[in-house]
Every structure is written in structure tokens, then in C-alpha cells.
Amino acid sequence: MAASTSLHALSSIKLWSTGSFGLEKRTCHVNCVSVGRRCTNARNLGIVCASNSQSSVVEPVQLPGSPKSSTTPKKSSESALILIRHGESLWNEKNLFTGCVDVPLTPKGVEEAIEAGKRICNIPVDVIYTSSLIRAQMTAMLAMMQHRRKKVPIIVHNESERAHKWSQIYSEETKKQSIPVITAWQLNERMYGELQGLNKQETADRFGKEQVHEWRRSYDIPPPDGESLEMCAERAVAYFKDHIIPQLVAGKHVMIAAHGNSLRSIIMHLDKLTSQEVISLELSTGIPMLYIFKEGKFIRRGSPAGPSEAGVYAYTKNLAQYRQKLDGMIQ
Numbered sequence: 001m002a003a004s005t006s007l008h009a010l011s012s013i014k015l016w017s018t019g020s021f022g023l024e025k026r027t028c029h030v031n032c033v034s035v036g037r038r039c040t041n042a043r044n045l046g047i048v049c050a051s052n053s054q055s056s057v058v059e060p061v062q063l064p065g066s067p068k069s070s071t072t073p074k075k076s077s078e079s080a081l082i083l084i085r086h087g088e089s090l091w092n093e094k095n096l097f098t099g100c101v102d103v104p105l106t107p108k109g110v111e112e113a114i115e116a117g118k119r120i121c122n123i124p125v126d127v128i129y130t131s132s133l134i135r136a137q138m139t140a141m142l143a144m145m146q147h148r149r150k151k152v153p154i155i156v157h158n159e160s161e162r163a164h165k166w167s168q169i170y171s172e173e174t175k176k177q178s179i180p181v182i183t184a185w186q187l188n189e190r191m192y193g194e195l196q197g198l199n200k201q202e203t204a205d206r207f208g209k210e211q212v213h214e215w216r217r218s219y220d221i222p223p224p225d226g227e228s229l230e231m232c233a234e235r236a237v238a239y240f241k242d243h244i245i246p247q248l249v250a251g252k253h254v255m256i257a258a259h260g261n262s263l264r265s266i267i268m269h270l271d272k273l274t275s276q277e278v279i280s281l282e283l284s285t286g287i288p289m290l291y292i293f294k295e296g297k298f299i300r301r302g303s304p305a306g307p308s309e310a311g312v313y314a315y316t317k318n319l320a321q322y323r324q325k326l327d328g329m330i331q
């Protein structure tokens with residue numbers, strides 16, 4: 001189906017379409033990354049980095065005015081990568097296709113973000129990436145309010161020379177107690193084209209569940225005038241490789257707050273999912289997922305359960321040590 005096909009034209013094509021919806025049965029929708037039979041298996045992920053990181057290493061992101069630090073990868077280091085889909089938005093609540101429409105969180109979404117923050121409050125975060133959409137930014141900020149390290153997340157404004165200059169910080173100590181938040185449109189939700197603002201149920205009633213599921217979850221079939229997951233991946237995964245992997249290689253701990261589909265495309269890349277497997281990948285709102293980046297590989301560690309449970313902290317010595325350090329600082 002051509003991306004430019006209009007909904008009007010589609011309605012006449014799809015009115016007769018009533019196929020079964022077998023894929024729905026296989027969908028595994030849980031509070032973590034879940035892909036069919038792989039739901040519970042953390043596994044080593046052969047990576048990306050070997051072919052990309054060396055050619056695309058960029059400077060670790062710094063707050064305005066920070067002295068430049070070394071970009072040399074710390075060979076023995078491991079880095080945490082937290083992925084979090086934004087909390088429930090006002091259009092999630094209304095069951096509307098949202099895409100790149102910039103809608104805020106609901107009170108429930110705010111709660112989800114706070115809860116997510118509690119789940120990651122012992123995991124180190126050096127730099128945060130969010131989309132340019134407010135629901136992802138709200139989620140990142142609210143989650144960080146819960147972090148035990150109590151650093152202040154600060155949005156980096158580099159959109160113009162003046163914005164950069166006017167947001168300078170003139171205290172090294174204050175900078176040390178801050179976390180840069182980089183906003184990137186490349187991490188935005190997939191652009192949903194002519195579906196944006198339509199009710200999901202009404203659209204399924206009109207065009208058929210099968211067609212709507214294809215638009216929502218297939219890899220390479222775009223919704224009318226919108227982006228397919230493949231098109232979304234072209235910008236989101238490219239950004240991840242060019243900007244985020246170099247941070248991890250440099251030993252920085254990264255959090256990404258983004259969207260159902262921009263994160264699906266990144267997870268597809270990290271977990272090496274096929275275009276068939278990604279169909280059943282569903283992400284819940286406000287659930288953080290942890291990967292460990294070590295020796296050029298991403299190791300999926302699932303979703304941190306809660307600050308008081310051993311859970312993910314038992315997985316790596318570094319995370320356990322960081323937590324102990326926080327315990328020491330806070331006592």
C-alpha cells in the first residue's frame with residue numbers, strides 16, 4: 001500500500017476485508033520487552049557496535065561550558081542503557097492515534113513515570129535522551145525526580161547560538177550535580193500520517209482489524225501518508241548508532257525516554273529481531289527496561305522490579321557497587 005494512499009481511497013478498498021486476526025493471539029504484552037517465545041530470556045546480543053561505533057564516535061554530551069573530556073572508550077567498563085516508553089498520554093487514554101502530535105501525560109501517566117523512576121532509582125544515569133515530544137520529556141523528568149543520586153536533569157538547548165549561550169551554567173560544581181537531557185526529533189513516535197487523531201477502535205471498525213493491525217505493527221507497511229516501522233527505524237536507529245552508542249562506548253550510562261514505535265525499532269535492532277518477530281513486540285507505557293552494554297555487546301536485563309528488590313542489581317558488580325555507594329551517601 002503506497003504511503004500516499006489516502007484514507008478515503010482505502011476505505012473503499014478495505015470495506016470488504018474481514019480476515020481473521022491470528023496475530024493478536026501471539027502478541028505477548030507484558031511489563032517488559034516481550035517477543036513471542038523470548039519473553040523471559042535475557043540473552044547476549046551480538047552488536048552493532050563493532051561495525052558502527054568506531055567510525056561514528058562523537059564526544060560525550062556535556063552541559064554548556066563543561067571542559068572537554070576524553071572520548072577514549074573505557075575498555076573494561078560496562079554501561080547501563082535504560083529504555084522507557086512515556087507514561088500514558090491524554091490520547092492513549094482516549095484511544096486515539098497520536099504519532100507526532102505533541103500530547104501531554106494524564107495523571108495516570110504522571111504516576112507511571114514516577115513509578116518508573118522508583119524502579120531505576122539505583123541505576124546510574126549520566127545522560128538522558130528524549131524525543132522532542134512533551135510526553136517523553138515529562139516522563140524522563142518525573143522519573144529522574146525519584147533517582148537517589150538527586151542530580152538535576154537539565155535540557156540542553158543547542159537549537160540556536162543564542163539558546164546555547166543563554167542556557168550556560170557558570171559553576172563547575174553545579175554542572176557536576178546535573179544530568180544533560182538531549183532532545184532529538186529522531187526519537188519521536190513514528191509519524192502516523194492520516195491516522196493521527198483518529199480513534200483506534202473506530203478505525204478498526206471502518207477498515208478492518210487486520211488492516212489496522214498491519215498499519216500498527218507490521219515492519220514495512222506504512223499507514224496512509226505516515227511512516228512504517230522501517231521508516232521510523234531509519235531515523236531512530238541511525239540516531240542511536242551515531243549519538244548514543246558512542247556515549248555507551250565512552251562508559252556513560254544512558255537513559256532514553258521515547259515512544260512505543262521508536263523504541264520498538266531500537267529494540268528490534270538491539271535484539272536482532274526479524275520483521276516477523278517485531279510484529280508481536282509490544283511495550284507498556286512507563287515501564288523501564290535495562291540493557292547492559294559490555295565489550296561491544298548489549299545484554300538485555302529486563303525490567304528493574306523495584307528499589308528494594310535485588311533484581312537487576314545482582315546482575316552486575318558495577319550496579320551493585322553503585323547501589324552500595326548510594327546507600328552510603330544517603331545514610
Ligand SMILES: O=C(O)[C@@H](CO)OP(=O)(O)O
Nearest residue numbers: 096097098099189216260
Ligand atoms: O498512537 C500512537 O502514536 C501509537 C502509540 O500510542 O499507537 P500504536 O499503539 O498504534 O503504536
